Amino acid sequence: MSALRAPFPYFGGKRLAAQIIWERFGDPGGYVEPFCGSAAVLLNRPAFKGRRVETINDRDGWVANVWRAIKADPAGVAAECAGPLSEVDIHARMAWLNERRDGFVAWLEGDPEHYDAKAAAWWLTVASGSIGHPSEPGPWITRGGSLVSVPASSGVKRCFPALGSDRGVYANGRDVAAGMAALADRLSHVRITCGGWNMVVTPAALCARNGGDGSIAVLLDPPYEVGYDIYGSDGVGLSAAARDWCLRAPADMRIALCGYDSEHDELLAHGWTKVFGKAGSSGYGAGRASDRERIWFSPACLKPATQDSLFGDEAA
Numbered sequence: 001m002s003a004l005r006a007p008f009p010y011f012g013g014k015r016l017a018a019q020i021i022w023e024r025f026g027d028p029g030g031y032v033e034p035f036c037g038s039a040a041v042l043l044n045r046p047a048f049k050g051r052r053v054e055t056i057n058d059r060d061g062w063v064a065n066v067w068r069a070i071k072a073d074p075a076g077v078a079a080e081c082a083g084p085l086s087e088v089d090i091h092a093r094m095a096w097l098n099e100r101r102d103g104f105v106a107w108l109e110g111d112p113e114h115y116d117a118k119a120a121a122w123w124l125t126v127a128s129g130s131i132g133h134p135s136e137p138g139p140w141i142t143r144g145g146s147l148v149s150v151p152a153s154s155g156v157k158r159c160f161p162a163l164g165s166d167r168g169v170y171a172n173g174r175d176v177a178a179g180m181a182a183l184a185d186r187l188s189h190v191r192i193t194c195g196g197w198n199m200v201v202t203p204a205a206l207c208a209r210n211g212g213d214g215s216i217a218v219l220l221d222p223p224y225e226v227g228y229d230i231y232g233s234d235g236v237g238l239s240a241a242a243r244d245w246c247l248r249a250p251a252d253m254r255i256a257l258c259g260y261d262s263e264h265d266e267l268l269a270h271g272w273t274k275v276f277g278k279a280g281s282s283g284y285g286a287g288r289a290s291d292r293e294r295i296w297f298s299p300a301c302l303k304p305a306t307q308d309s310l311f312g313d314e315a316a
């Protein structure tokens, strides 16, 4: 099992933080990512033998559909991603996706086997081929087959094609079909849920484990107190709610909580440690904001044998 790359760039993706997190998580029998996004940490888990219980969740239906569709039909997703970036395709596909946004999660929830490979692929091409966040609401609708603005006076808010770099499914030299097949293989035993984060951190959901060192590890990467709105409108207060949950979590649980600056310093008085973090190569990770990334680790986390050069203990 080697490190895999998510097939889309994602704001706040934690690919570059994965190593430091796994040093402190070890080999848990149960692993949960309640705010998974591009699932960069799961995909960078060190190799293990046998089975573990792993669960990823995201409230965003498009994200959950991407993972469900890749797991169920990697070839179908890859086929719909074929071809180079096309700007008009990006506009048309974003409109197509947004017109189906309402009700999509309900449809996913209506049947454990529901997924839409074409919607997953088109979301991936929009996320990989445009500058901006694919969850932006638009206005992206079509009337009579043409892209129009809502309201009509506001003008169509265009996203720009990402021509400066080849990313995600457009990455240079990427064999999309082989990449999707490898992701499907990795996800074959991963549980994928789509809903509020609370539902995967209940005592019942967190007791499932298998193999490893028998521990349970939880990676909490909620929308931060600053910038929560890029993931939708109901992110306010999530960061504080996640911190509160950490304060009440079982003492033997290995937990990593991501945030900015001193956002979760309240935890330090409870034996937690704090390290400098780093996100992935887009969004937060690309600019000065990445200098502000921090990760707080619960007292039950392992002490790392070596200090990664990217990260230094800020407080112990």
Ligand SMILES: C[S@@+](CC[C@H](N)C(=O)[O-])C[C@H]1O[C@@H](n2cnc3c(N)ncnc32)[C@H](O)[C@@H]1O
Residues within 6 Å of the ligand: 010, 011, 012, 013, 014, 015, 034, 035, 036, 037, 038, 039, 040, 041, 057, 058, 059, 060, 063, 195, 196, 197, 198, 221, 222, 223, 224, 231, 234, 235, 238
């Ligand atoms: C900072 S991103 C996570 C990035 C992820 N660690 C990665 O490596 O890509 C936060 C994620 O939380 C999701 N989210 C927002 N509100 C949520 C909620 N109430 N419950 C679950 N997920 C939520 C967003 O859709 C977004 O994917």
